[in-house]
């Protein structure tokens with residue numbers, strides 16, 4: 001990852017001051033971000049602000065770089081040795097691409113919900129208890145209270161309260177995804193990064209996840225990757241449309257969907273993915 005220094009946070013403070021003067025509250029600022037996988041450039045000069053609270057949707061056809069962008073937010077991109085970046089991502093006054101960043105801390109603040117639910121081996125309760133232990137919550141009674149709290153928060157409590165000690169793997173895929181969301185919330189993130197979180201789910205389970213996202217967006221910033229146009233229309237407070245590694249249109253959904261500027265986005269809307 002690229003090196004950076006305190007100049008980043010000075011720039012960040014200036015941008016924040018300007019935004020606040022305009023009544024905007026942004027949490028993440030992506031500035032001129034480019035990313036290469038080896039020789040292939042996957043992200044090209046991305047400029048994007050992620051709102052503080054609400055749902056920012058990264059929309060676009062397969063292979064346009066949505067997941068890659070999402071993974072740079074919690075530095076999961078570090079896992080690939082041939083990745084090189086230029087540009088910055090400002091979050092809480094720091095450039096998260098800089099070497100000085102505590103990646104462990106960053107990943108706690110930027111929780112990731114992946115396409116396929118990935119429950120831990122063990123029981124339903126243990127899945128959340130694990131996250132609570134990571135947060136340093138040791139007392140069993142407090143852990144139990146919080147397990148109930150987070151399962152309620154994802155509307156799973158009524159379905160599982162009598163079988164908390166049964167294996168998480170026995171839940172339906174939709175329930176597993178809500179359990180993973182509850183486990184992520186137990187870490188108390190600031191941002192929820194969701195990579196096509198409903199793609200493995202049936203329509204009813206998908207709708208439940210969408211409802212949870214709407215509720216959670218009052219409290220958290222959610223960055224949602226999807227290529228489903230209808231889902232973007234249902235959920236987005238802000239949309240970035242990506243194409244071949246570039247953000248080519250962005251803005252409020254009412255404006256963006258009603259008045260697309262580029263032929264590419266018009267065609268995407270017309271085909272209606």
Ligand SMILES: Nc1ncnc2c1ncn2[C@@H]1O[C@H](COP(=O)(O)OP(=O)(O)OP(=O)(O)O)[C@@H](O)[C@H]1O
Nearest residue numbers: 037042060061062063064065066067068069080227
């Ligand atoms: N680890 C990697 N090594 C090399 N190339 C990669 C790697 N990860 C992604 N790519 C390439 O980067 C490009 C963007 O992929 P990415 O997964 O970010 O797209 P996407 O918009 O999320 O697509 P989808 O909707 O299909 O998941 C693709 O050309 C992909 O092949």
